[in-house]
Amino acid sequence: MNTSNVYRNKTMNVITEADVGSTLRIAGWVENIRDHGGVSFIDLRDMYGTMQVVMRDTSLLKGINKEDCISVEGPIQHRDEETYNPKIPTGTIELEAHTVTMLGKVHRQLPFEIQTSKEIREDVRLKYRYLDLRNKKVKDNIVFRSQVISFLRQKMTDMGFLEIQTPILCASSPEGARDYVVPSRKFKGKFYALPQAPQQYKQLLMVSGFDKYFQIAPCFRDEDARADRSPGEFYQLDFEMSFATQEDVFRAGEEVLTATFEKFAPEGAAVTAAPYPVISYKQAMLEFGTDKPDLRNPLRIIDLSEFFSRCTFKPFIGKTVRAIKVHANMSKGFHEKLLKYAQSIGMGGLGYLQVKDDMSYKGPIDKFIPDDMKSEIAELAGLEAGDTIFFIADRESKAANYAGQLRNELGARLDLLEKNAYRFCFVNDFPMFEFDEEEKKIIFTHNPFSMPQGGLEALNTKDPTEILAYQYDIVCNGVELSSGAVRNHDLEIMVKAFEIAGYTEEDLKEKFGALYNAFQFGAPPHAGMAPGVDRMIMLLRNEENIREVIAFPMNGNAQDLMCGAPGEITEHQLREVHIKIRD
Structure with a gap:
């Protein structure tokens, strides 16, 4: 017991009937107030639970309102048996308040009732997200998220992967989604970009001789929101392996995802056992009409x-x-x-x-x-x-x-649909190239750094639209959980693949110079994937919207309603980074 803390010496989750007769200090937020005339009751909530506080000296209740943050001291005692509350762990005991200290006063009318916040409009919830997060169901999602990420880290470490952080400020990529760009103060007219994924860096780590890398990687893409996609930023379990084939990555992905879902899925849930079914892109489009088949x-x-x-x-x-x-x-x-x-x-x-x-x-x-x-x-x-x-x-x-x-x-x-089940599969053999009807040219279908099946011979002899890539997704219950590929580590094959997509070797040097140069110094074969952490947790919590499992999400219009982002900046700040706003 922490007797020196002036606010509390025990949290709600560790107070039990064994504490009856002890004098304790507890602290938290006032969830409910019940004034019965000669005696008053407060339900006091901290992060860990709720406890009933009885005030026989009703003057102690004066000035206290719901969601005030207070500290209370007094003896722990048994409740009257007829007032037991079996819904909470502390339902047979209560604290009799002898002193009450106001720690944080509510100065305005609450915008909503904390206990029913999930029922109100999302824009109001997000504007007052710090209040919404006091709701037990919302808070529990964030606690659950922390537990899953902690497990993922430990599991990957146990599997022999080394956690390495890659840069947040990097070079803009001409492929994929729209970049978030960051102007440079020191280099006028030049920009950094936030990483859409650690793609090039993790490949460079393989060239560096790190055998198995992973990180819980933040990724930034200026995309529109969907129920299963948060605008702006998201996190993925990014990993890469040297001297690895597609099947090696499949086994690693199965091991970490099966372990995670078996540990954190709702009680009684069925989880696909490894090895997962492997469905070609062509078969998926025929049998399911999508490359994200729901096998339930x-x-x-x-x-x-x-x-x-x-x-x-x-x-x-x-x-x-x-x-x-x-x-x-x-x-x-x-x-x-x-x-x-x-x-x-x-x-x-x-x-x-x-x-x-x-x-x-x-x-x-x-x-x-x-x-x-x-x-x-x-x-x-x-x-x-x-x-x-x-x-x-x-x-x-x-x-x-x-x-x-x-x-x-x-x-x-x-x-x-099968109930309470998580049904995984791999979708592989994606087309390497496609014909863009608008641009009237051949473009990369997905990741341009993938190894084409058939290598250089296929690139030289086949119709580009018939070439398949060593690319693969993991799909769970109709949600794309992960994408990955065997990487193209051969410079000659890479030059030819980009040439088919309309890039010259000079373009390759300019736009992907680090990889182009690194692959001239003995690059190992390597492959990897990146399961989405937010989507994983959304599935495990049976939430329909990904924003329910993110502590401070943007709304569907990519706005932070709580802090006011995106917002205007001063003329001085604009001048520092050499930017002028056009009308």
């Missing part, structure tokens, strides 16, 4: 393009036709609502067939399928009595996208 959903998409090329239904001829089979009772109203959903995402309509008990069909497309082909579609789609099969027809990319959204919607509306 049992529905799969099939391709019926060739089948419908032989039918008489003109809207499907020459189109990519995808189909989803569902075994469920669906009312006319269900079909109408699903059609409205399909139209809301851009589809012109939604064809379907229902399979009757005698294996005949009913539905708007039935008459366009020749009788001699009806058994064929049953075999292709594995149809059984009671099934309904939905059809999506468009050009390939749109058909895949629509089918993926429809699969998700059917899974949600029919309550098909």
Whole structure:
């Protein structure tokens, strides 16, 4: 017990019935006040718990309001049995106040009730985030976050990785998302950038001879917000390995993520055991309509393009036709609502067939399928009595996208998703390049520093859009948790890959000079990935919005409503960094 502290000598979580008869000092915030005339009660809350304080000298309550910060001293005693509170650990005891010291007075009306802060508008919560964080559910998310990050650090260290911090002020990167730029005071007209990821630095660490690196890395991207993406900044478990293949990275990623989710997932949750399923990008786009498949959903998409090329239904001829089979009772109203959903995402309509008990069909497309082909579609789609099969027809990319959204919607509306489960998979074999319709040129699809499959020979002989990269994502419950790649450490291959994407060797020297130079001094093969910490915690806490697991998040418009960022700066500050604001 800390007897010397003038504010408290015990926190709420360590006070028990064993303290009955002892005189203690406790400190915290006034959560509730109940004045019963001759006796008053306060629920006093600190970070660790809540305790009832009884004031038989009711003058001690004078001037005290909710959320005042106070220190109270007095003996610990048993509560009357009829007033026990089984919801809190200290529910059988109370402190009888003999002295009360005001530590921090509330001078304004509270903008909201602390205990119900999660129910009010987000902009108000974020403006007064320091009050919102007093809410137990909000605070518990941040405590949980700390525990997860501590575990990740220890796990990575146990796996032989060395934690190294990389710079925050770095050079601007021409690839990826939009940079946050920082003007230089000493070098007029020049700028630093905040790192979108420690990509180049971690590769340079491998060239430096550090075998296994990791860090809980802050990353900065000037992107718009989504439910699973915080604008401005986020954290990732960034790691890289020398002399490593794709499979080596898979094993490391599986080990740390499985251990983390098994430890921190809700009680009874199912977690995918290693090795995780590996799904190619091509297969993912066909079977799930997305490169972020949610494996809790049992529905799969099939391709019926060739089948419908032989039918008489003109809207499907020459189109990519995808189909989803569902075994469920669906009312006319269900079909109408699903059609409205399909139209809301851009589809012109939604064809379907229902399979009757005698294996005949009913539905708007039935008459366009020749009788001699009806058994064929049953075999292709594995149809059984009671099934309904939905059809999506468009050009390939749109058909895949629509089918993926429809699969998700059917899974949600029919309550098909596996409950209390975390289903992981790898998605790999991403295309290295794609044709940009706007720019009318070949561009990198994802990370330009990835090793192309087939190496230099593939770059020299194949259609660039057919070249695959050693790139991979980890997906959990439809959320991209991590991206990574086997890196291109061969200078000749790198020069050729960038040449295909429109960069000269001089461009490569100028824009990526550190890597270009370092790879001339014996670079080892290396690979890595970077699971997102914020997304990981969002999934583990079953939160729908990533801002619920960040202590001081920006709003969806990339504003810090609490501190007023972004904000204006003085003319003197602008002059120091050689900037003039244009009208």
